[in-house]
Amino acid sequence: MEKIKIAAIQAYGMPGEYDENFKKAEKYIQTAKEADAQCILFPELYSCGFVPNPSVWKYAETKNGPTYRFIIEMTRKYHIAIGIGYLEKVGKHYCNRYLMMAPNGVELARAEKNKSEAYVFRRGRGAHVFETQYGKIGIGLCADNHFSSFIKSMQKNNINLLIMPHALPIPKNETEIISKEDIRRIKNNIEEFPILVSNLLGVPTIFINQTGPFSSMIGIMVICSHQNRISLAGIPKLLIMKVLSCRKFERVKV
Helix, strand or coil: CCCEEEEEEECCCCCCCHHHHHHHHHHHHHHHHHCCCCEEECCCCCCCCCCCCHHHHHHCECCCCHHHHHHHHHHHHHCCEEEEEEEEEECCEEEEEEEEECCCCCEEEEEECCCCCCCCCCCCCCCCEEEECCEEEEECCHHHHHCHHHHHHHHHHCCCEEEEEECCCCCCCCCCCCCHHHHHHHHHHHHHHHHHHHHHHCCCEEEEECCCCCCCCCCEEEEEECCEEEEEECCCEEEEEEEEECCEEEEECC
């Protein structure tokens, strides 16, 4: 796998606010570029915002809609590869997808969530492994990563890097049935999960979660390679790492 400096951003995509979300995204892209990152990754459904019910359908776009045009503009303007989650309408179906483009605006990957919320999104179909100039990249959207069949598929395909965009809510406040210990244990399990996957696959994993005012979207981001990990949670943050090999990272301060 070619050495690559990757930036990952845990941020809140405001529902339906494409212009504002893209405006924030460009600021993160600028920061990443100033730190000499070659690629920046956003969470699941960042473009349109995560809404786990059919009301999100009104924010769906076409294959070459606002997200596609924005990413082309940004990749060419800043000469950086970009990955971002968005909602695409295909016929009568609504598809939870993740788009990646190379620095020259050429499409690298377009993955669709397979284990999606069936009452909102189509169950995905198509590729989750993509040959790129950076190596063989696997993309698993949120729940996809949590099924053994997906992990076995990544093993079979001998990927070099796994990207794990999420919009995963977890409790952040105590209730009558949820204790502080419950919250601590859930959060710990989520943070440990990318390490487990990294150990199973023997490659770096990048777990990028949304954060923001959604009631329980606290945001967790983990970049790890075996027992080497860096974890962030809470507010929007940008983390830039250099993948030196399939087993080692170098942190870059920004």
